[in-house]
Amino acid sequence: ASQSQPYRTGFHFQPTKNWMNDPNGLMFYKGYYHLFYQWNPYAAVWGNITWGHAVSTDMLNWRILQLALVPDQWYDLYGCWSGSATIIGPDKPVLLYTGWSNVSFSRDNQVQMQAMAVPENSSDPLLEKWRKIEENPILVAPTDINSTKFRDPTEAWIASDGKWRMLIGAKRKNRGLALLYKSSDFVHWEQAKHPLHSVPRTGMWECPDLYPILVAGKNGIETSANGHGVMHVLKVSLDDTKHDYYTVGTYVSDTDSFLPANAALDAGIGLQYDYGKFYASKTFYDSGKGRRILIGWVNESSSSENDIGKGWSSLQGFPRQVWLDGDTKNSLLQWPIEEIESLRRKSVSLSNVPLKAGSLVEVRGVEGTQLDVEVEFDLPRMDLAEALNVDASNVQVTCSNLGASRHGALGPFGLLVLASDDHVEQTALFFYIVASEHGWKALVCSDQSRSSLARDLDKTSYGSYVSISQRETSLRLRVLVDHSIVESFAQGGKVCITSRVYPTKAINNKAHLYLFNNGTASVQVRNLLAWEMASAKID
Numbered sequence: 001a002s003q004s005q006p007y008r009t010g011f012h013f014q015p016t017k018n019w020m021n022d023p024n025g026l027m028f029y030k031g032y033y034h035l036f037y038q039w040n041p042y043a044a045v046w047g048n049i050t051w052g053h054a055v056s057t058d059m060l061n062w063r064i065l066q067l068a069l070v071p072d073q074w075y076d077l078y079g080c081w082s083g084s085a086t087i088i089g090p091d092k093p094v095l096l097y098t099g100w101s102n103v104s105f106s107r108d109n110q111v112q113m114q115a116m117a118v119p120e121n122s123s124d125p126l127l128e129k130w131r132k133i134e135e136n137p138i139l140v141a142p143t144d145i146n147s148t149k150f151r152d153p154t155e156a157w158i159a160s161d162g163k164w165r166m167l168i169g170a171k172r173k174n175r176g177l178a179l180l181y182k183s184s185d186f187v188h189w190e191q192a193k194h195p196l197h198s199v200p201r202t203g204m205w206e207c208p209d210l211y212p213i214l215v216a217g218k219n220g221i222e223t224s225a226n227g228h229g230v231m232h233v234l235k236v237s238l239d240d241t242k243h244d245y246y247t248v249g250t251y252v253s254d255t256d257s258f259l260p261a262n263a264a265l266d267a268g269i270g271l272q273y274d275y276g277k278f279y280a281s282k283t284f285y286d287s288g289k290g291r292r293i294l295i296g297w298v299n300e301s302s303s304s305e306n307d308i309g310k311g312w313s314s315l316q317g318f319p320r321q322v323w324l325d326g327d328t329k330n331s332l333l334q335w336p337i338e339e340i341e342s343l344r345r346k347s348v349s350l351s352n353v354p355l356k357a358g359s360l361v362e363v364r365g366v367e368g369t370q371l372d373v374e375v376e377f378d379l380p381r382m383d384l385a386e387a388l389n390v391d392a393s394n395v396q397v398t399c400s401n402l403g404a405s406r407h408g409a410l411g412p413f414g415l416l417v418l419a420s421d422d423h424v425e426q427t428a429l430f431f432y433i434v435a436s437e438h439g440w441k442a443l444v445c446s447d448q449s450r451s452s453l454a455r456d457l458d459k460t461s462y463g464s465y466v467s468i469s470q471r472e473t474s475l476r477l478r479v480l481v482d483h484s485i486v487e488s489f490a491q492g493g494k495v496c497i498t499s500r501v502y503p504t505k506a507i508n509n510k511a512h513l514y515l516f517n518n519g520t521a522s523v524q525v526r527n528l529l530a531w532e533m534a535s536a537k538i539d
């Protein structure tokens with residue numbers, strides 16, 4: 001970030017210029033994390049898609065290498081679209097991706113095909129050069145699938161019969177599909193009799209992801225692992241809503257089927273990784289630290305004219321570790337990877353701060369646009385909670401209607417970040433506790449409506465909720481602030497919300513941090529810890 005580029009970030013991955021979308025081919029190989037990404041070398045808008053490539057040893061500092069894949073073959077002439085990496089043996093990383101081309105044999109002259117690339121030199125830990133194999137394209141769409149709805153191969157895994165499996169996102173009528181393919185040599189693929197999974201009325205499934213997760217603990221597990229103590233997560237990116245939905249369930253390798261643990265939370269209709277901006281995400285197993293990492297694409301909330309003006313568009317969300325929530329066994333917890341803590345600098349710590357009705361308390365001692373903030377509130381007098389029925393599908397609307405400035409009973413209370421000293425600009429992250437039919441719930445809201453004096457921005461509020469069990473004594477919120485991105489993690493990572501904001505006054509060192517309570521009941525801050533964050537390096 002600089003005076004002329006106040007929205008560039010300090011510790012989020014972004015190329016030096018132009019348009020970026022999905023993360024691709026994530027892997028940990030010979031000591032390096034590899035991030036590939038959909039990138040337009042020519043403009044700050046989508047088009048001419050190539051695979052950009054960056055490597056890192058800590059997922060904080062990145063080194064951008066030469067492009068890994070560019071459109072230069074008949075089957076990918078219009079773009080090298082999303083795909084994944086699989087390490088198929090010692091020293092054998094492989095990329096699968098979707099080629100987008102115009103070929104006369106197709107009904108509509110536009111086709112998505114699957115292709116494969118291998119490293120020129122797999123003993124180079126940076127894997128700088130990639131070669132597309134001669135057998136490409138390795139797959140074209142089956143006859144009952146529209147060839148423009150057939151893309152985004154997953155990382156492959158080995159099933160109980162010893163053969164490879166992988167998924168491709170598709171749709172038939174309005175049913176979202178994860179088509180399943182099998183192979184013994186990784187080059188010749190055969191379609192399985194049934195898709196691994198499908199859900200009616202969810203539309204095109206982009207960028208599917210299937211991975212195992214341990215029933216207990218925070219550790220991750222290698223992608224082919226299955227058996228006792230292992231469940232699976234299926235994630236799909238819905239083209240229609242532009243959100244990433246996941247469902248926890250069982251992958252039965254013998255029958256090649258996926259059974260959601262709770263049908264009401266099935267893929268595309270249930271839980272979201274993030275209730276703000278976060279799309280086309282992917283996970284990978286980090287064999288270095290034994291954890292599973294999730295990275296998602298975070299696009300802009302400004303117009304493409306703005307993007308062209310500033311010369312770039314989109315960020316990758318800060319990498320998160322994911323594991324099963326032991327409280328529910330059917331949802332995930334997500335938390336920024338621990339490496340981020342090495343960027344923490346000047347800090348402030350507060351405890352037992354009462355927040356009376358209507359209070360606004362500046363947190364002094366940290367300032368600026370790069371912060372990591374953790375706050376914990378004692379649960380207030382719960383008998384004062386207003387009665388309000390919320391279900392997962394209406395929380396965003398409820399959050400927008402409430403807004404941070406409403407005077408409710410138990411809330412809204414929380415944090416104002418990227419706030420100007422006159423408070424005209426502020427991004428509010430708040431809780432709002434209600435009594436619903438199924439017990440107490442805390443709405444978790446991200447209110448961007450006053451985030452910037454500039455117009456021509458999407459300032460929609462985002463929200464979700466956490467259920468408050470009898471055992472609970474506090475509400476917790478962690479917020480990462482980095483110039484134009486705000487990532488919130490509520491109740492230890494049960495609910496995550498990412499937003500993009502473009503303050504005009506609260507930039508550089510003119511951004512302030514506040515605690516607030518606009519509810520009529522008092523709340524108490526048990527603890528607050530906030531750090532100014534150093535910048536990471538992108539070369």
Ligand code: FRU
Pocket residue numbers: 021022038049081082083098151152206207280
């Ligand atoms: C998701 C997506 C993918 C596609 C890629 C093209 O954002 O539409 O389905 O492969 O982006 O850039």
